[in-house]
Amino acid sequence: xxxxxxxxxxxxxxxxxxxxxxxxxxxxxxxxxxxxxxxxxxxxxxxxxxxxxxxxxxxxxxxxxxxxxxxxxxxxxxxxxxxxxxxxxxxxxxxxxxxxxxxxxxxxxxxxxxxxxxxxxxxxxxxxxxxxxxxxxxxxxxxxxxxxxxxxxxxxxxxxxxxxxxxxxxxxxxxxxxxxxxxxxxxxxxxxxxxxxxxxxxxxxxxxxxxxxxxxxxxxxxxxxxxxxxxxxxxxxxxxxxxxxxxxxxxxxxxxxxxxxxxxxxxxxxxxxxxxxxxxxxxxxxxxxxxxxxxxxxxxxxxxxxxxxxxxxxxxxxxxxxxxxxxxxxxxxxxxxxxxxxxxxxxxxxxxxxxxxxxxxxxxxxxxxxxxxxxxxxxxxxxxxxxxxxxxxxxxxxxxx
Amino acid sequence: xxxxxxxxxxxxxxxxxxxxxxxxxxxxxxxxxxxxxxxxxxxxxxxxxxxxxxxxxxxxxxxxxxxxxxxxxxxxxxxxxxxxxxxxxxxxxxxxxxxxxxxxxxxxxxxxxxxxxxxxxxxxxxxxxxxxxxxxxxxxxxxxxxxxxxxxxxxxxxxxxxxxxxxxxxxxxxxxxxxxxxxxxxxxxxxxxxxxxxxxxxxxxxxxxxxxxxxxxxxxxxxxxxxxxxxxxxxxxxxxxxxxxxxxxxxxxxxxxxxxxxxxxxxxxxxxxxxxxxxxxxxxxx
Numbered sequence: 001x002x003x004x005x006x007x008x009x010x011x012x013x014x015x016x017x018x019x020x021x022x023x024x025x026x027x028x029x030x031x032x033x034x035x036x037x038x039x040x041x042x043x044x045x046x047x048x049x050x051x052x053x054x055x056x057x058x059x060x061x062x063x064x065x066x067x068x069x070x071x072x073x074x075x076x077x078x079x080x081x082x083x084x085x086x087x088x089x090x091x092x093x094x095x096x097x098x099x100x101x102x103x104x105x106x107x108x109x110x111x112x113x114x115x116x117x118x119x120x121x122x123x124x125x126x127x128x129x130x131x132x133x134x135x136x137x138x139x140x141x142x143x144x145x146x147x148x149x150x151x152x153x154x155x156x157x158x159x160x161x162x163x164x165x166x167x168x169x170x171x172x173x174x175x176x177x178x179x180x181x182x183x184x185x186x187x188x189x190x191x192x193x194x195x196x197x198x199x200x201x202x203x204x205x206x207x208x209x210x211x212x213x214x215x216x217x218x219x220x221x222x223x224x225x226x227x228x229x230x231x232x233x234x235x236x237x238x239x240x241x242x243x244x245x246x247x248x249x250x251x252x253x254x255x256x257x258x259x260x261x262x263x264x265x266x267x268x269x270x271x272x273x274x275x276x277x278x279x280x281x282x283x284x285x286x287x288x289x290x291x292x293x294x295x296x297x298x299x300x301x302x303x304x305x306x307x308x309x310x311x312x313x314x315x316x317x318x319x320x321x322x323x324x325x326x327x328x329x330x331x332x333x334x335x336x337x338x339x340x341x342x343x344x345x346x347x348x349x350x351x352x353x354x355x356x357x358x359x360x361x362x363x364x365x366x367x368x369x370x371x372x373x374x375x376x377x378x379x380x381x382x383x384x385x386x387x388x389x390x391x392x393x394x395x396x397x398x399x400x401x
Numbered sequence: 402x403x404x405x406x407x408x409x410x411x412x413x414x415x416x417x418x419x420x421x422x423x424x425x426x427x428x429x430x431x432x433x434x435x436x437x438x439x440x441x442x443x444x445x446x447x448x449x450x451x452x453x454x455x456x457x458x459x460x461x462x463x464x465x466x467x468x469x470x471x472x473x474x475x476x477x478x479x480x481x482x483x484x485x486x487x488x489x490x491x492x493x494x495x496x497x498x499x500x501x502x503x504x505x506x507x508x509x510x511x512x513x514x515x516x517x518x519x520x521x522x523x524x525x526x527x528x529x530x531x532x533x534x535x536x537x538x539x540x541x542x543x544x545x546x547x548x549x550x551x552x553x554x555x556x557x558x559x560x561x562x563x564x565x566x567x568x569x570x571x572x573x574x575x576x577x578x579x580x581x582x583x584x585x586x587x588x589x590x591x592x593x594x595x596x597x598x599x600x601x602x603x604x605x606x607x608x609x610x611x612x613x614x615x616x617x618x619x620x621x622x623x624x625x626x627x628x629x630x631x632x633x634x635x636x637x638x639x640x641x642x643x644x645x646x647x648x649x650x651x652x653x654x655x656x657x658x659x660x661x662x663x664x665x666x667x668x669x670x671x672x673x674x675x676x677x678x679x680x681x682x683x684x685x686x687x
Contacts, residue, residue: 049508051618054516183665211657212665214622216613219411220657226537227404240518240616247520247614253530253538273520273614 039078040329040336043100045093045111045121046135048085051239052113054269055314056085059135062318063110065306066326074326075334082106090116097124107336108133110321113314115139115158115186122151131328131342135321136314140189143365145396149343152364154320156286158186158236160392161263162193164370165234165284168386169194169261170201172282174231177203177261180221181236183210190236190263198234206230216244222252233258238265243273250277264373268313271378278375287313287355288371288382296354311354320353327351363394407533408654414543416650417550418609422623423630423642424557425601431637432574432594435484436492438499441624442506443599447472447606448615449514451521454607460524461611468607469600476599480592488591503621510617518616546608553604554643561639570594574637629668633675635685644683645675 044063046056060083067079082104084096093116100106101124109125109132112118118137125132126148134142134151138158142151169177179194181187187210195205206228209221225233233254237245242265249260255277264285267278274281289300289310299319303311324346331345332338350359356369370387373380426440447468454464483502487495523542530538561567573580573590581587606620613619630649634641649668656667663670675683 049511051516051616053511053617057516210661210664215665216622217415217653219415220408220654223404223407223411223537224658226534229536240614240619243518243520243614243616244612248612251530251538251540251543253532254536257536270518273518275520 039080040074040108040334041104041106042079042081042108042110042325043104043106044081044083045086045096045100045109045117046083047088047113048083050088052088055113055136058312058314059113059318059321061307062303062311062315063135063322065303066319066322068306069302070326074322075329075332077329077334086112086114086117086121088114088117090114090120093117093120094124097121101125101128101130107131108325110135112137115142118142119146122146122148125151129339131325131336131339131346133321133325135317138186138189140192140392141396143361143363143392143397144394147363147365147394147397147399149347149364149399150339152324152346152360154324154358154366155317156368157193157365157392158189158263159193159196160365160390161285161370162190162195162234162236163197163392164387164390165261165263166194166197166203167201168282168284168370168372169198169232169234170203171386172232174259174261175203176206176231177234178207178209178225178228178230179205179234180209180211180225182213182215182241184213187213187236191234194234194263214241216241218245218248219252222248222254225258226252226254230258232261235260235262235266237262239269242266243270246270246274246281247277255280264313267373267375267380271375271380274375275378279377281375282372282383283375283380284370284372284386285313286366286368286370287316288373289380290382291354291356291371292382293352293354293356295352299354313355316354320351320355320358323351323353323358324349357389361391361394362399363392363397364399365392365394367391403534404658407537408658409651410533410539412651412654413647414547414650415653416647417547418605418612419623419626419630419649420643420646421550421553421605421608422602423627423634423646424554424639425598425605426627427631427634427637427639427642428601429595429598430631432570433488433591435487435595436495436499437484437598438496438624439502439506440598440602440627441620441622442503443472443476443602443620444606444623445506445510445618445620446475446599447603448521448610448613448619449510449606450603451607451610452514452519452615455521455610459522461521461608462524465604465607469604472603473596473600475603476596477592479599480595484595485588485591507617514615516617518614520614521610523611540612542611546612549608553601554639557639566593626668629672631682633672633682635679635682638682638684641682641684 048056111121113136115137129150132151134153136155138156140157140159143153179191181191260281262283264283267283300311327349328342328346332341359367361367367389369385370390372383372386374383429435429437450468451464454467527542527545529541533539573587577587630642630645634645652667652671657664
């Protein structure tokens, strides 16, 4: 059971224009040729309650920040957001998506965090053909067999992160590994990606250990890991479960003899709470807080100034969702009806993200750098870049490159 | 062999922890006849109390000493506001109201503490660990929690079997009118039982917090497993809850290692098997 906060659509609607309109009013010569009265309506299908609420909030805030920084408008048109809480419940996704697409008649659809919800949402989006951006959900299929010309992902594929991590572990001299994750789709895909690159490079996966999702009783698995004595553990957990796992792993003394590795979600958002128990945990992700590039510094400063809380990888993904959309809209002069031209411009987009260079693969999944980070004293410290311009294979996608 | 011994230890320790969470539920369910779906929320309340109180007083056991009376008062207030209107009504309405309480408590939790996972410190004098094998250690705090659970189980059995309050509770359970005819205020008695149930859930949440970490939705998992314990042990039986929880702990620990494909159903298969053999639960009255 998750919390079911009732989301009256009209109550959730936020007209973001107040500040933007004021600025625009002071610029009398603002692009008269493409001045269009109707704002662009962006539908946000994101979790605003339950376990993933924090992620939905970070994505939304970064998107709003982008619009605010651009005077409330993109490509000369004002932007309004229509927010709908998806509650991370896949069974509700078709109805909620239809509500945004048919009921609210949004011009652009953005969603979501939970892969199951994103799968259901993308099915409707594919049929409707409206511009759709996925700011987090990592289900491999979304940009593999189920890819579509109108669906763009600005985050990652689960397998993609696993592939990069496997490579990085080999580089660190690890030969024998045990994988450990929740038994559910995202965990399977993540371990699948890890196994693929790790085994291809001569590594050996001794055993795949799983616990039922979302169980956090890890003691049995820890005993098994201890008896197998691998060189390292590859793990995929997130949120509260990740925090408990990191602490249990240290409490069992395993952190001293068997290094803990994982996809970056293991540590993001729980760095501080993990404290000294997290020291030495190595993770690979397409972002690191302390990346030394001007875009990252500017973004983090602006985000922290606006919301009094540090930006995270989810905020970066929300930010890039707006960057990608703005790039497409600028190419068509803000006319969302010119879909083919819009999709063409978006799929060829290339820009500087806080995470480093960003462009899209033929399957509309990011080609991006991956970074090795190490947790030290409650902070994720960048160790090095382990893969540059790293693409997901996009297996099964039939979009022409 | 070594793995089996370690799993026995893991199973017993996990079982004792869920006993503590389930004991309050079996009291409220068995004695008052109330199906309390919000029991997990009181566990969550305990976990977040541990977070807040340890940040003020530092030590988890001082937090426990402060948290139990707070939870007791909170439980009495909830009983007075909501639960007492349910005694004469059927189970469906109880389920509806207590489900509504879950939603309210979850939202309050989000407003008061936010959605980030938090960590609660283990007191330094219990932060060591015992070496089990060449690479595996066992945290001392987990052993301490297991010991506390055993003590609490003994104390509860003593109160219910040997004391005057215990006799009143048992009498109220079997015949409410007769107890009232004897001059005992059953409304007060039920308020006491409900508040005690809330305190037990919160106590479990508090002492488990340093092990479990604290995050939204922490109570929901506990709620489901607690109902399984109550059903296996027999409704209202503390002894049953104790044995049932240990069985579940062991089944879970061994299921994960020897039947990994079926790990998520082992516990429920055990429940089904018990229900076939003894429909009233191991220590229940049919």
